[in-house]
């Protein structure tokens with residue numbers, strides 16, 4: 001049995017290859033993925049391509065081997081290769097470099113070991129049209145690599161592309177709490193961890209630069225490290241959409257407890273039809289449509305994905321209209337159906353603000369006790385995820401004195 005204490009790093013993994021997003025190449029270090037302060041002038045820009053930047057000379061030196069081929073291609077081709085292409089280039093470069101010296105990076109997850117060749121590609125599940133599309137792309141990449149004198153067969157490029165389709169991972173800016181993507185990467189050890197749609201309260205997946213890690217949010221233990229799960233997709237999607245996404249991107253049908261329960265819910269078919277309604281832009285006609293579907297939702301628990309999405313939309317719309325009392329009520333109900341710790345954090349954060357803006361932060365308000373409880377829950381969760389002096393924690397603390405905003 002494996003036991004962890006609150007705050008422990010359960011597992012961490014450095015990427016096999018990683019790239020900064022196209023729009024952030026000038027403001028995020030391509031080696032350690034730290035963001036430069038806005039007013040900072042003395043960062044290093046690569047002389048070769050003139051595009052990739054580094055926070056320090058040490059980072060530039062460390063990234064030299066991984067950037068070399070990408071750099072040559074970026075400085076000679078008329079069109080700048082995009083994030084996905086650069087991830088293929090960096091991965092192919094690393095793979096061929098390691099192959100030539102006969103030394104492969106090993107990712108290790110509690111004794112389970114994986115090299116790049118072990119990553120799944122699901123070649124048998126991919127449709128013919130998609131395969132042809134990937135193959136055309138592989139030929140383009142091969143041509144790029146040839147021009148930079150890297151010898152790698154088109155078949156191998158194809159395998160790398162197929163493995164990246166399934167195993168490429170967004171690098172999220174965890175520290176800001178905004179969920180912003182900094183780039184993409186492929187991890188060997190972390191790819192061993194399976195998916196679940198169920199809410200995980202024991203630990204959370206975070207990033208430190210490009211390093212991915214799981215942090216324990218409370219004391220917990222597991223019999224087998226393979227019982228530890230993460231979320232491959234956003235979990236505030238309804239059942240049908242989750243299944244379609246997982247099947248089209250990862251080629252499996254999810255049978256987690258939440259999916260088993262959702263699949264059996266009466267009226268699931270009807271709810272699936274409501275999906276298009278839920279994705280409609282929120283204008284006047286949305287409210288008309290909403291009035292028609294409300295009766296259906298009153299019979300469905302708030303933990304149901306569809307009901308949950310509806311509540312979150314209602315919260316956003318109310319808040320946008322400065323109706324913070326209504327926004328608080330919807331946010332409060334949405335909290336019960338939060339599908340992940342990340343989502344719970346975002347809902348709590350908005351709920352604290354909505355309540356303060358509606359005047360519940362005033363000691364004489366009838367909702368003052370609830371406000372204090374929500375504020376405390378938000379602060380505790382933010383402190384567990386980040387730390388005591390994180391800007392998000394400080395902003396929630398200050399809500400006690402925030403002035404009420406009048407409804408428009």
Ligand SMILES: [Zn+2]
Pocket residue numbers: 029030031032033034054055056059
């Ligand atoms: Zn750096």
Ligand SMILES: [Zn+2]
Pocket residue numbers: 046047048049050051052067070071072
């Ligand atoms: Zn360069």
Ligand SMILES: [Zn+2]
Pocket residue numbers: 196197198254255256257258259
């Ligand atoms: Zn599931």
